[in-house]
Each structure stands twice: as structure tokens, then as C-alpha cells.
Amino acid sequence: MATPRPLTQPLRQYRSIFAQYAPPSTSNASAARARRFISSTSSSSSSPPPPPSPHAQQQQQQQQQPKQKKPLTPAQQSLLSSALRVNQAGELAATLIYTAQTPPVVAREPHLRPLMKHMHDQEASHLHTFNTLLARHRVRPTALYPLWSVLATGLGWTTGLLGREAAMACTEAVETEIGGHYNGQIRALLEMVGEWEREGYEVGAEFRDLIATLRRIRDEELEHLDHAVEHDAQKAEPHWLLTGVIRTGCRGAIWVSERV
Numbered sequence: 188m189a190t191p192r193p194l195t196q197p198l199r200q201y202r203s204i205f206a207q208y209a210p211p212s213t214s215n216a217s218a219a220r221a222r223r224f225i226s227s228t229s230s231s232s233s234s235p236p237p238p239p240s241p242h243a244q245q246q247q248q249q250q251q252q253p254k255q256k257k258p259l260t261p262a263q264q265s266l267l268s269s270a271l272r273v274n275q276a277g278e279l280a281a282t283l284i285y286t287a288q289t290p291p292v293v294a295r296e297p298h299l300r301p302l303m304k305h306m307h308d309q310e311a312s313h314l315h316t317f318n319t320l321l322a323r324h325r326v327r328p329t330a331l332y333p334l335w336s337v338l339a340t341g342l343g344w345t346t347g348l349l350g351r352e353a354a355m356a357c358t359e360a361v362e363t364e365i366g367g368h369y370n371g372q373i374r375a376l377l378e379m380v381g382e383w384e385r386e387g388y389e390v391g392a393e394f395r396d397l398i399a400t401l402r403r404i405r406d407e408e409l410e411h412l413d414h415a416v417e418h419d420a421q422k423a424e425p426h427w428l429l430t431g432v433i434r435t436g437c438r439g440a441i442w443v444s445e446r447v
């Protein structure tokens with residue numbers, strides 16, 4: 188029979204620790220408890236984690252502080268004021284066009300009454316939205332409000348008397364310009380939001396609401412454009428001249444209303 192080898196010094200130390208924390212009849216559970224004790228004492232003696240770097244501290248402080256809103260520059264204030272002003276003028280004109288078109292169009296084609304009412308009511312709702320925004324932000328309306336009112340009513344009556352195709356061609360032309368106009372505004376506002384976010388500034392809920400409102404109205408204008416095309420706008424004679432004149436007029440009115 189082989190004689191047991193004498194224990195080395197480190198093993199003797201472990202034996203004495205086991206003997207202290209485990210009963211003489213050493214079970215697996217007791218040994219596990221003892222091992223946990225050894226590992227806990229060894230880990231508690233390790234050095235504390237290093238302090239965070241100055242850069243990490245700065246990041247942590249920035250995350251803890253509430254974000255600030257960046258004040259609008261004069262150029263941004265001017266952009267927003269002219270955007271609200273021109274939108275209100277455009278929605279007024281659209282409301283008046285449908286108001287003037289509806290009686291002659293519906294007199295000849297009564298089945299178009301629900302569609303004309305639907306488009307008019309949406310325009311009236313858009314106008315109400317921009318009236319509210321102008322009052323809230325103290326933006327003055329365009330000085331040419333009376334002139335646009337007369338021209339829009341005249342355009343509505345004329346195209347309505349020319350018939351369904353001409354009335355729909357008018358809608359097609361107006362909504363093509365207005366849809367592109369809203370898209371340009373949404374793009375400009377999203378660029379401002381992106382710049383603020385990159386610089387770590389807060390983008391207020393009101394600003395995000397304005398972008399959402401413009402997107403909703405833009406979609407409704409493009410829906411009107413679809414309705415017009417579905418109802419034979421492109422059969423108007425001469426379509427190219429009618430839409431060309433109206434689109435040029437819209438672009439001129441937008442340009443002037445942004446400034447005056």
C-alpha cells in the first residue's frame with residue numbers, strides 16, 4: 188500500500204481554512220460554502236474600479252442635465268413667420284375657390300356635391316389651423332389678403348362655369364404647386380431640427396407638432412390632386428394653358444405673400 192504524500196505548505200493553509208468553516212464530516216455543500224467564502228474574501232481584497240475619465244464625466248453630466256432649447260435666429264424667425272403667412276393666404280384662396288366653384292359644378296353634376304364639400308371642408312379646416320397659428324405667434328397676415336380673396340373667388344367662378352373638367356384642372360394646378368410648397372417648408376424645418384439635435388439642444392413639442400401638421404395638410408392637398416385627376420382634370424381644354432396659367436399665378440402669389 189502506497190504511503191500518502193506529505194501536504195505542501197499552501198495546501199496545509201487551505202486545509203486549515205476548510206477545517207475552520209466545515210464540520211469534520213466534510214460534505215459537498217460544506218465544501219462549496221467554504222469555497223464561496225474563499226472566493227469572496229479574495230475578491231473583496233481586489234483594488235476598486237478606476238475613476239471615470241474627464242470625458243466620461245462630462246458626458247454623464249450632459250445626460251443628467253435637462254436639454255436647453257436653442258433660440259431661433261432672426262433668419263429662422265423670418266422663415267417661420269413667412270411660412271405661416273403664406274400658408275394662411277393659400278388656404279384662404281383654396282377655401283374661396285371651392286366656395287365659388289361648388290354652385291355651378293354641382294348644378295350640372297349633383298353627384299359631385301359630396302366631393303366638393305369634402306375638399307372645401309378640409310380647406311376650411313386648414314385655414315382655421317393657420318389662423319390659430321398666426322394669432323398664437325403674432326404673425327401678421329399678408330397685406331394682400333383682399334386682393335387674393337377677389338382673385339381666388341374669380342378663379343373659382345370662372346373654372347366652375349367652364350365645367351367639371353376645368354374646375355378639376357384648377358384643383359390639379361393649385362394642389363400641384365401647394366403640395367410642392369408644403370414639401371419645401373417641411374424640408375427646411377427638418378433641417379433645423381436635425382441641426383438642433385446634432386448640437387444637443389431640445390426640440391420642443393410645439394415645433395414637432397408644427398411639422399406633423401404641415402405633413403398632414405400636405406397629404407390632404409395631394410389627396411385633392413388625386414381626386415381632380417380621377418375626375419377628368421386632364422380632359423380640360425386646353426389643359427396645358429389652363430394649368431400653366433394657374434400654376435404660374437400660384438407661384439407668383441406664394442412669392443409675394445412670403446414677403447408682403
Ligand SMILES: [Fe+2]
Pocket residue numbers: 278281309310313404408
Ligand atoms: Fe388646404
Ligand SMILES: [Fe+2]
Pocket residue numbers: 281310362407408411
Ligand atoms: Fe387643397
